[in-house]
Every structure is written in structure tokens, then in C-alpha cells.
Amino acid sequence: MTTVYRALDDETRRVLLDELAAKDAQTLFELCGALAVRHGTSMTRQAVSQHLAVLEDAGLVRSERRGRTKVHFFDPSPLAEITRRWPVPREDTP
Template sequence: MVDVFRALDDETRRLILDELSVRDGRTLFEICTLLLARHGRTLTRQAISQHLEVLQSAGLVRAERRGRAKHHYFDTAPLAQITARWPTTERTDP
């Protein structure tokens, strides 16, 4: 779970997850283009690739190769584990 919190600590990684939540299966090229066009982020492909690796190691992104392209998918299971840890029922203070 520490990996998930570390991955979410970076704004660029959160933006990548935002874009993948809109539409899954994006390639590195698509992610680079969206980060520049929508968010003004001018990062190299290598930098974005490293961000994706952090997200993958935390279990938040999974990648699938199709031919020469690698498609990235947002996996919300680690986030569900976090929310399951703390109940969302209303608390009553004594």
C-alpha cells in the first residue's frame, strides 16, 4: 500500500491516471500528447515512461503489448483496498 501512496504523491502521475480514467488503453505517445495539450506538461517520453513504471509497480496501471505498441490501463483495485480499510459510515463523537 505504501507504493500506492508514493505513486499518488506526484501530480504528473495523478494527471496520467486522470487521462486513463477518461479512456483506457492509451499508448505512451497518446499520454505524452494529452499531458502537453490538456495540462501544459512538457515532459520527455522517457520521463513519462518512468512515471508509468512507478504506477505499474504500485498496481495502479497495467500494460498490454499489441504489436509494437504498449497500451496502458488504469486498475482501480489498489484504490478500492485503501477505501475498504477505512469505513465510510458516519462517525459519532462521544
């Protein structure tokens, strides 16, 4: 779970997750374009690729090859682990 928190600690990675949650199966090129156009963030492809690698290591993003292209998908299952752990239901006390 520590890797998930570290991955979510960065604003750029949260924006990448937002973009993938809105539209799955995006290429690195598409994600770089979305960062530049929608969020005013100009980053090299290598920098975005490194952010995606951190998200992939945390299990929040998975990727697959389609021919010569690599596409990325949002995987919310690590977030479900967090919601199962917190918040802890509290009994109302009179």
C-alpha cells in the first residue's frame, strides 16, 4: 500500500490517473498531449513515461502492447484496498 500512497503523492501522476479514468487505452503521445492542452503542463515524453512507470509499479496503471504502440489503462483496484481499510465504521454512541 505504501507504493500506492507514494504514487498518489505527485500532482502530475494524479492528473495522469484522471485522464486515464476519463478515457482508458491512451498512448504516451495522447497523455502528453492531454497534459499540455488540458492542464498546461509541458513535460518530455520521458518524464511522463517515468510517471507512468511509478503508477504501474503501484498497480494503478497497467499497459499492453498493441502492435508497435503501448496503451495505458487505469486500474482502480489498489484504491479499493484503501477504502476497505479506511474509513473505519464507527458505532454511534448515545
